[in-house]
Amino acid sequence: MRVAVIHGGTSSEHDVSVASGEGVMDGLSRAGHEVVPVLVDRAGEWRTPAGAGRLVAVDTLLGCDVAVPALHGVFGEDGTVQGFLEVLGVPHVGSPVAASAACLDKQLTKLVAGSAGIPVAPGQLVVAHRALAATRSAVELDQLAADLVASGLAGPVFVKPVHGGSSIGVTRLPVLAPRELGAALVTALAAGGDSVLVEAEVSGPEVDVPVLELPDGEVRCGPSLLIRSDPDEPFFTETAKYESAATRFAVPAPLAPELTAHLERLAVAAYGALGCRGLARVDFLVGVDGPVLNEVNTFPGFTPASQFPRMWAAAGVAYPDLVDLLVRTAAESSVATPAGVHR
Template sequence: MTREEMKTKKIGVLLGGLSAEREISLKTGNASLSALQQLGYDVVAIDVNKGLPQQLLQAGIEVAFIALHGRFGEDGRVQGLLEMMQIPYTGSGVMASSIAIDKVMTKQIFSYHQLPTPRFDFMRPGDSTKDLLLRCQDLPVVVKPSREGSTIGITIVKNQTELAAGIQRAADLDGTVLVEEYIDGIELTVSVLNGEAFPVIQIVPRSGFYDYQSKYTTGATKYLIPAPISPALYKLVQQAAVKACHVLGCRGAARVDFMCREDDFQCIEVNTIPGMTATSLLPQAAKVAGIDFPQLVEMILLDADIDK
């Protein structure tokens, strides 16, 4: 949609939501709302709850800017609702959203397409926790709920006692639990917008682990942009990020996370609605690429469409 066409539309920024990442979504949404207002768009905030269809109809929303993180927003459900209501929306469609939020499914697709990813095992609802414990003897590992973001529920475990506790912690948040090989290396991330890779960022948390607090506390993490890695590795992870988004069918903005040891990189996951807070990685990478925050938000908005 052109800028001129979009200026005639009533835009709803979908924020808040029902997931464990509600607080971050409010920050992402309000920052995006402010940028669009600054650019002169007709935009209102829609705090997503069980009455979303009525809210959209009552507000006369014609385009949705999705600023939701986690389940019930980043997992294809809101996208499916918008499809049924024939409201164009930003970001990935139903299928890509529902696959990318599921870390197990994402890694299975990575493996099929020969994108390197750490060795893993998993447990679906109804599977035996005891069997998973017996299979996971090669420690340390990282235990994650399959469908949470912002490192919520993640545990790095070094022994069987910690493993059992980590699995239980993850299972309390999501019936599907991922157990992944621990990669002792550097953390990189690459944002992708409309099929183009932004500068690579190296993430250096002062605590040593990029957890929720490190992500959202100003000064808790150093971000090295562009990442001080070899030119060859730099190019490879950018190419891998674009390929990861392509094989999952992502649209608009996304972010791909990597762990690296020397010149060996491993794809970890894809975020289909990257954060847009003061400490978020996509806006930082865009700035280095010469794109300021309002321009970035507008680029995401203008790509809004019905899934095709």
């Protein structure tokens, strides 16, 4: 097939997306597909082999059988590009508009998953205008801190952008105090977010479960992955994820079979409740009371060394075969689903 790989983007995860896109393009080429690179630069300019600009990009995309939106963060993984492709009628890898938007929004993910009976951590949304006000007024900040503590979020807590990934803009606060909260809000907002989520820490290991939809519609889980983050980092930070040699991954995760099966059931339930399609990496924190959903990534990092491909490699699925499955599933889904109708 002729496959467009859209990568880059305007979010804070631009560099991660470029690396993912390059990996996907190489894998698709090795699987025998014709690859068409479509780069969205930091300024939002679309660049294709035929030239630059949105109209040129539209012509390029219309000439492809499938598109891979290998984008992370806002204006890419949040349903915007997925909607653009669906309007054009170009089949694409991954989740449709609503699922993409819900999964990139940490608060919406919690609400949908929680309503489906999937455990989530206690948390409070701080809407954009209040978050901004609290960074500018000591009175507003004191009141916000008091309200959060009264809701049970005394600490430890994580302060994170509602939209975003790669742990960019995330701060861990051992105790929720006004001064530290104010600095954490500034960090979260500077990462390109608007509203901010303050969430209770779940003490325990992070275990990720890869979910893959096959061309025939079967949804399958691969081997889970246990993260042993760099002990010198306060949590699984951006540095621990992408730069530290001290971070270790164990695949498959060394867990009791009953816990592994439970995590897989929860992962598939979250995938279905949120309306995901194609693939997802469903991340859990395993606390003393059991697993708690951390987040759902509709297009996780996708270099050959990234967690999702690494988990499937442990199941015997080589990287070129994995990206080939993704585009074939997208193509089959477009045949099975009439134009304008979303599953």
